[in-house]
Amino acid sequence: MTQTTTVSPYRADEHGFFGEFGGAPLPPFLVEPIAEVAREYAKASADPAFQEQYQALLAKYVGRPSLLYFAENLTAKLGGAKIYLKREDLNHTGAHKINHCLGEALLAKRMGKTKVIAETGAGQHGVALATAAALVGLDCEIHMGAIDVAKQHPNVVRMELLGAKVVSVEEGGKTLKEAVDSAFGVYAANPEEYFFAIGSVVGPHPYPSMVRDFQSVVGREARAQVLEAEGKLPDYLIAAVGGGSNAMGLFDAFLEDEAVGIIGVEPAGEGLEGSRHAATMTLGTPGMLHGMHTKVLQDANGEPSAVHSIASGIDYPGVGPQHARLEQLGRATYVTASDAETLDAFQLLTRTEGIIPALESSHAVAHAVKLAPTLPADAVIIVNLSGRGDKDVDFVAERLAQQSK
Structure with a gap:
């Protein structure tokens, strides 16, 4: 008798596609660094020690x-x-952002990265990632649109107090989209050292599923x-x-x-x-x-x-x-x-x-x-x-x- 496994229509396939949406259409130089994140996240998801450490932080720290x-x-x-x-x-x-930032910081540490880099809009993701980086001992760099830097000044101060480098992005509309572009550019130049900690269920596979899992x-x-x-x-x-x-x-x-x-x-x-x-x-x-x-x-x-x-x-x-x-x-x-x-x-x-x-x-x-x-x-x-x-x-x-x- 052949046993079949039912896959939820609400989940991504092995290539990160939710139906026609998702995937990882990337320039060649980013294919392997992002694939490495996918491989290491799959290993961490199946590792009881990683999950135990993460759940303990949710309870005792968050x-x-x-x-x-x-x-x-x-x-x-x-x-x-x-x-x-x-x-x-x-x-x-x-905010909810700390849920996935802790998971991403732990994964970065597991992968041997020394820095985490990310975008932020309102600053909550940036503050949460700077917090998680300080906790696990990683450097942190946050890119933020210039309009949001002015609008969310208290969060900029918090990030800097936590030891993060805050980069004000002056290009284009000077908001979240440009912050993502800017951070991605720095990451692409040095993926060996940096872990890109995307702040939402967006980006190439595995990020939409990974961030969702940490937020679930x-x-x-x-x-x-x-x-x-x-x-x-x-x-x-x-x-x-x-x-x-x-x-x-x-x-x-x-x-x-x-x-x-x-x-x-x-x-x-x-x-x-x-x-x-x-x-x-x-x-x-x-x-x-x-x-x-x-x-x-x-x-x-x-x-x-x-x-x-x-x-x-x-x-x-x-x-x-x-x-x-x-x-x-x-x-x-x-x-x-x-x-x-x-x-x-x-x-x-x-x-x-x-x-x-x-x-x-x-x-x-x-x-x-x-x-x-x-x-x-x-x-x-x-x-x-x-x-x-x-x-x-x-x-x-x-x-x-x-x-x-």
Whole structure:
């Protein structure tokens, strides 16, 4: 009798393809360095000692499990479904990013690398990687668009205090896409010494799967926690999507539960009718970006478009290939929230629950504000509160002051 193995349609194949999306289309000089990462990650995944070390750090250093918090005041104010917040903002360094940064830093150390290099937008990935590098004894270099350096100055200071070299990228739009380009250029020149620690479920194989795996602790915890609290699975999951790491972290444990609705929220920015948005899933088309085939916002020449969001961490013209596949299969729905809606949600959560969310996370909150009143009182929504808003308070204060004039 021949035994067959069923592979989930939601997983990548051995070449890193989620259906037509993903892969590793790279210039020849990067093929072997990235293949080495794939080989070593496969070994580490199967190594109980590596997994034990990683899980111990999540518990004893990050402070996991993070809370699943019933937002009782917000629920009462909106009416309708119960809203739960998965409190990734309570992690050490204040966001979900530490989950994969620790894994990547441990893998870099295992591979004998001496430096980690990465991009960052809002600065949370940069802070988390600088933290992990300090912990395991690696040098750290972070590339950040000049606009974001100014906008997220407190995180720049944190990275430098942690010993990281912060490179301000002045080219192009001076935001996240350019930061990725810049960091990739340095890595490509010296892959023997550097480990590229991509900050989301994007890039060439194995990064979309590897970062998702490290982030999947979020969904596993949430699944167990909501079953304990409510005795059932949630009706909806909601998370912000730029590259999509916090969203995949929450979604992963529920993909086979077809009754659970999955919603990703991306930036509508100043409106979908113009170019001042980052709504890749809504308006993007298949294309190549940063070593992957995925959905991309492209100009008339097929180049990645300039994008905008009030939240620096999700102003990216692409998206993780697994998200593109989930949409294609109809397993997840992708909607948008504007800058104005996001700012309103930021203030609403702050004033009703005493929780200041990151502007990235506020996109997800904004959609929950719309959805909850349309559902019955016994429905349950889990919102991934991917980060805290300390980094955003000065920028928000400036925006609110401008609006009041």
